[in-house]
Amino acid sequence: MRRLSLLATGLLACCLAFEGSACREDAHAGAKRDRHAIPGKAIAGKAIAPLWVGPAFSGSWYTAARNGEGFTLQVLDRGTALVVWFTYPPDGSPAQQAWILAQDGRIEGDRIRFEGAFTTRGPRFGAAFEPAALQILPWGTIEFRFLDCNRGEVSYSGPPGWGSGTREIVRLTALSELECGGKRRLTAAGSRAMDGLRSRSGSWFDPAHNGEGWQVEELPDGRNQVYWFTYDERGEQAWTIGVSATGGSRFELENNLRPVGARFGSSFNPAAVSLVDWGRVQFDFAGCERGSVQWESRLPAFGSGTLAPVRLSRLAGAACHEVQPAVPTAGTWRKGPPMPSAQSEVATATAGSRTCVAGGYVAQRDVQCFDAAASRWTTLPPLPAGRDHAAAVAIEGELLVAGGNRDGLDPGDTVNGWRYRFAGGSWEPLAQLPDVIASSAAVLDGFAYFADRGGDLHQVNPVTLQSRVIRGDRAVARDHSQLVAFQGELWLIGGRSALGSTYANVSIFDPASETWRSGPSLGARRSGFAAAASPTHLFVAGGERLGSPMTVIGSAEAIAAGEGDWTAIPSPLQAVHGVGGAVHGPAFHLYGGSGVAGVAVNTGDVQIYSFAP
Helix, strand or coil, X not given: CCCCHHHHCCCHHHHHHHCCHHHHHHHHHHHHHHCCCCCCCCEEEECXXXXXXXXXXXXXXXXXXXXXXXXXXXXXXXXEEEEEEEECCCCCCCCCCEEEEEEEEEEECCEEEEEEEEEEECCCCHHHCCHHHCEEEEEEEEEEEECCCCEEEEEEECCCCCCEEEEEEEEEECCCCCCCCCCCCECCCCCEEHHHCECCCEEEECHHHECEEXXXXXXXXXXXXXXXXXXXXXXXXXXXXXXXXXXXXXXXXXXXXXXXXXXXXXXXXXXXXXXXXXXXXXXXXXXXXXXXXXEEECCCXXXXXXXXXXXXXXXXXXCECCCCCCCCCCCEEEEXXXXXXXXXXXXXXXXXXXXXXXXXXXXXXXXXXXXXXXXXXXXXXXXXXXXECCEEEEECCEEEEECCECCCCCCCCCCCEEEEECCCCCEXXXXXXXXXXXXXXXXXXXXXXXXXXXXXEEEECCCCCCEEXXXXXXXXXXECCEEEEECCEEEEECCECCCCCECCCEEEEECCCCEEEECCCCCCCCECCEEEECCCEEEEECCEECCCCCEECCCXXXXXXXXXXXXXXXXXXXXXXXXXXXXXXXXEEEECCECCCCCCCECCCEEEEECCC
């Protein structure tokens, strides 16, 4: 039986569309606020780039002339989307409801395409719920195209009786910390504060009741809206919506509503929608992954009871930590198996337990992968041409290597980069990759981001290879900087200028608002260093500082989620620059590098900082 991850998605628009003009005015006021930066947040300005769907598009959307139905959309952390169209059947009893579900939405620029929408029926609500009774009924296709963060259109093609068409849509609500205008909860230094890193927005379901579920949506004003997709006593689709007065780990929906009376399509009449008082629902969350739901319906067919939801989906740009992490300062360094070929100025990419380093100075072709679980190195076929100071990501089962310095000896080496399919075993040229140099790359929410030494970001869709350029904030020069995905955002760290200045600056790009802001400055000015993040910590180590004299940096530091300052951790066994970095479990790894400033005197050492999880 296929798990219906969509069944926990929400009906946010329903609350605002059904609770009267005051609720609608609040929603539109929120959308207006979202268009502007929040005072005091030090946002450097809107990035200049074509419109792409991102985290801020999660929320609810509707057509103003069709108040009473709409769409709940989730942009997920794996680069796809899901949607529920909460509506009514085209025919049948006035007491019936319907929803249309679609998942695995393909994001392509300003569009999301859902190929396999479907509806469901079969199980009965409550103690009689039987997952085996679930029927999945193919429905058709749905496509969204957005004009900006608050407007768009939807096109659909359904089965006979449902028809096809195109409608304009507008945003009804934004989700907390995923607003178009930027993050609200920040530390004084510009990093995300802990109270903004406890997101429970997303899909939830009880594994014993596969086929029904909830979407919890935390709103910017601190309330929660919850949408329950389920069935009536006959096994036909039913949905409810409620709004809590408060948020947090425990909240209550005192007046859960069940809208009925309308019809799908051209027969839809918003005046026909009737709000049935369904009853009371209480949520209690035990951390970020599980909780309990108690309900008491005022309708005899739904009764009362308790269910045990677990998290089913994670939204792009959202993060949830049950407790405040702390920087692990009591760890120790040790040496791991050395690199088969000692290199520096490598491109580094991590997937699962494996980190691959490609190229090296000067214009080397080696591709070496370290499996942290097995503690051993393997080699891949060499790059088609030598590169150093390139950038790499591992995504969708592929290794992408982009840009870098060439040796100038091969007149045929004109391609920007290559793709290696781990399942296929060969390199192929990719002209679509950016020709970046002397920074690094990161993966966030299913997309690849390549930084260049000018501070700009190149976002690449790994499926379509569509790309766009996101202009940097130009705070400082970013030659030999590092780009790291951390807490749903992109941190561009350190770097240096052509004149020899080395920087400790951090600039943070928020993909939801597509704005830059200043982040916590490093404790030491660094360029050519290692940087890598886990879900809770970001580490940096080593590097080089220009000047007289040029210096290889021997120190290391880290910052934990929710903190506003970097903390020193023990220094590596050997100071290196041009070094690769990765985090595997409770360990920060350094790969290779040079121990002499300004030149490549490569060690090939693997240095591992192990700490308590």
